[in-house]
Amino acid sequence: MRLVIARCTVDYSGRLDAHLPEAVRLIMVKADGTLAIHSDGNASKPLNWMVSPNVLETSDDRWVVSNKKGERLTITLHEIIQDVTHNLGDDPGLVKDGVEDHLQALLADKPWILEEGLTLIRREFPTDIGPVDLLCADANGVTVAVEVKRRGDIDGVEQLARYIERLDNDSRLAPVRGILTAQSIAPQAIVLAEARGIEAVEIDYDGLKEAEDTELRLFSIR
Amino acid sequence: MRLVIARCTVDYSGRLDAHLPEAVRLIMVKADGTLAIHSDGNASKPLNWMVSPNVLETSDDRWVVSNKKGERLTITLHEIIQDVTHNLGDDPGLVKDGVEDHLQALLADKPWILEEGLTLIRREFPTDIGPVDLLCADANGVTVAVEVKRRGDIDGVEQLARYIERLDNDSRLAPVRGILTAQSIAPQAIVLAEARGIEAVEIDYDGLKEAEDTELRLFSIR
DNA sequence: GACTCTATCTCGGTA
DNA sequence: TACCGAGGTAGAGTC
Numbered sequence: 001m002r003l004v005i006a007r008c009t010v011d012y013s014g015r016l017d018a019h020l021p022e023a024v025r026l027i028m029v030k031a032d033g034t035l036a037i038h039s040d041g042n043a044s045k046p047l048n049w050m051v052s053p054n055v056l057e058t059s060d061d062r063w064v065v066s067n068k069k070g071e072r073l074t075i076t077l078h079e080i081i082q083d084v085t086h087n088l089g090d091d092p093g094l095v096k097d098g099v100e101d102h103l104q105a106l107l108a109d110k111p112w113i114l115e116e117g118l119t120l121i122r123r124e125f126p127t128d129i130g131p132v133d134l135l136c137a138d139a140n141g142v143t144v145a146v147e148v149k150r151r152g153d154i155d156g157v158e159q160l161a162r163y164i165e166r167l168d169n170d171s172r173l174a175p176v177r178g179i180l181t182a183q184s185i186a187p188q189a190i191v192l193a194e195a196r197g198i199e200a201v202e203i204d205y206d207g208l209k210e211a212e213d214t215e216l217r218l219f220s221i222r
Numbered sequence: 223m224r225l226v227i228a229r230c231t232v233d234y235s236g237r238l239d240a241h242l243p244e245a246v247r248l249i250m251v252k253a254d255g256t257l258a259i260h261s262d263g264n265a266s267k268p269l270n271w272m273v274s275p276n277v278l279e280t281s282d283d284r285w286v287v288s289n290k291k292g293e294r295l296t297i298t299l300h301e302i303i304q305d306v307t308h309n310l311g312d313d314p315g316l317v318k319d320g321v322e323d324h325l326q327a328l329l330a331d332k333p334w335i336l337e338e339g340l341t342l343i344r345r346e347f348p349t350d351i352g353p354v355d356l357l358c359a360d361a362n363g364v365t366v367a368v369e370v371k372r373r374g375d376i377d378g379v380e381q382l383a384r385y386i387e388r389l390d391n392d393s394r395l396a397p398v399r400g401i402l403t404a405q406s407i408a409p410q411a412i413v414l415a416e417a418r419g420i421e422a423v424e425i426d427y428d429g430l431k432e433a434e435d436t437e438l439r440l441f442s443i444r
Numbered sequence: 445g446a447c448t449c450t451a452t453c454t455c456g457g458t459a
Numbered sequence: 460t461a462c463c464g465a466g467g468t469a470g471a472g473t474c
Contacts, residue, residue, distance in 0.1 A: 001248060001262045003225060005308050015452040016320035024310045026223060028248075031262040039313035040223045040253040044273045045469065047316055049452080051266045071452075086227050086303065091261035092243040094269050099238055100465065101456095124458085129376060129410045130463070131458095150465090158380060162414070237467035267454060273469080293467075322450065352448070372451080375463090381449090408462075448473080455466085 001088050002029040007079040010037055010048050014071025020047055022078060027063075029056070031088070035065055035073070048073060104133055104148045106208055107181065111136050111146070113208065114179055114201050118144060127166045135167075143167065143176045152185030152200060157192045164198075223310050224251040229301040232259055234270050236293025242269055244300060249285075251278070253310070257287055257295070270295060320427065326355055326370045328430055329403065333358050333368070335430065336401055336423050340366060349388045357389075365389065365398045374407030374422060379414045386420075 004027040010020035025047070026038040033054050036046035054067040063075040104123070111118040117139025125135035125145075134146035145167055147160040160178045167176040178198040180189070185200045193200040226249040232242035247269070248260040255276050258268035276289040285297040326345070333340040339361025347357035347367075356368035367389055369382040382400045389398040400420040402411070407422045415422045 001260070003248070005310070012452070016318055018319070018452080019317045021314040021317075023313050024308075025313065026225070026250075026308075026310070028260070030260070030266075032264060034263075034266050036266060038223070038250070038252075040310035041313065042254055042274075043470075044252075044256045044258060044268075044271055045453085046266075047313065049266055051452095051454085052264075081308065082306065084304065084306075086246075086248075088227070088246045088248070088262035091245050091247065091263065091269070093261075095241045095243075096467095097239045099467095126459095128413050162376075162380075234467075240467080265455085267468095271467085318452090320452090377449095410463080446474085448471100450471080451469090453466100453468080453470100455464105455468100457463085457465105459460100459462085 001031060002085045003027070003082070004029075004080060005082040006077050007081070008037075009076045009078070011074045012048050012050075012072070014069065014073075018048065024081065027075065037075070100148055100150050103150065103181075103183070103203070103205060106205075107146070107148060107203075108134055110208075113203065114146065114181055115139075115144075127163055129162055129166055132163045132167070135173075138177070143173045144179055145176055146179045146181060149180070149182040152180050152182035152189045152202075154186070154189050154192055156180055156182070157189050157196060157198060157200075160198055161196045223253060224307045225249075225304070226251075226302060227304040228299050229303070230259075231298045231300070232270050233296045234294070236291065236295075240270065246303065249297065259297070322370060322372045325372065325403075325405070325425075325427055328427070329368070329370060329425075330356055332430075335425065336368065336403055337366075349385055351384055351388055354385045354389070357395075360399070365395045366401055367398055368401045368403060371402070371404040374402050374404035374411045374424075376408070376411050376414055378402055378404070379411050379418060379420060379422075382420055383418045 006027060007022060007024045009022045012018040028036045032052040034052045036049040038046050050065045050073045054065050057064045061077045065073040108120055108123045111120050118136050121135040121137055123134055124131040132145045133148045136144040136146055138144050145160060145163050147156055149156045157180055160180050164176050164178045168174045179201055180193055180198055181201045181203055183205050185202050190200045228249060229244060229246045231244045234240045250258045254274040256274045258271040260268050272287045272295045276287050279286045283299045287295040330342055330345045333342050340358050343357040343359055345356055346353040354367045355370045358366040358368055360366050367382060367385050369378055371378045379402055382402050386398050386400045390396045401423055402415055402420055403423045403425055405427050407424055412422050
């Protein structure tokens, strides 16, 4: 990683046009070529950037970064205050927990947590307006579309309602019920879900994970 | 701005839980307290971060950043390789061109680009669920609600459908047609728009800008 | 402060 | 590769 502190002006032309007047900024160049220009205040995001893959051409006072899509970032250097390079090496990467995907995987594995007798037909069931998180069948064989969210909001209810509308057009699936499930569901979302005939089910992710671990300890050797 | 290159491990607990194993990384601390941790590759985004306002407590080998919302970032420093601080000063900020607002302004000026005979009634026409980008009348005097996006997605169709539903309640405006317009429109959005009786119109912003410039050259002295 | 909407969103997944 | 949805979205504007 190369870190340059410099007084510079910047022009970007690509998905939009943007210009940065002369000021002192940090220019960060990562090992893969990703370049970012940061100011000191009022934003965690860079002012300007160009992600890898790209081509960087440098002369004494001008850097030009361009990519295949025809985007171009031009940095004019007026004064270089510091210029250091460090080899950071590979990063083992981030370990995340508690996101929607884990919830979905967990519920795909054990749909009966949501409702007794519920069985999985397919995860990410495709429709022409996007995939339904989980398509299931209830104890009576009725199709159930399940939308999994980390947090249940009005958007999630709307999204599920759209899917149900689509699925109901398929005579092999109709009629279709809906369940919105999340770790916590906003009161407004519960109201809207009721109005739409959709069930809202809060689940305890941490509790489930624990149960999962217990089960693993019971049924497998680790 | 303070730049620390250090071998470190990081734990974040807040909107999710995340952990970074030991590795050499860049820790960037901006003047406003915003902190970001970058690796050297494969991402323009920081691995972990905490935006201002926050509180940073530092000891020799441990930094703890926390905020009011109960989020907490813990950095354990195993080896500090470099630690520099620069005062960058205020940044004059970014000048942009080509975003949704420009499209809207352009279409407000020349609504007939979308459909022959279309005239503007009002830009940002208020409803009780938010403003309609452009309210127009077609060649037959029928009200047309126009939603302008840089990119047309399902959300935009829903948004426009909600506005139309609202406007149709106003006997002075009903019946109301809808046009979703964007530089590019997703296939799913086109499907949903058709199902909702909404037209989807792609427009060429660059071409229009050029036409604009030509027109300016023809009709004004610059 | 809470809500809404845009974004050079970024990022990961899948067809 | 392109498209699509999620995000600790961030950030800006409005109420």
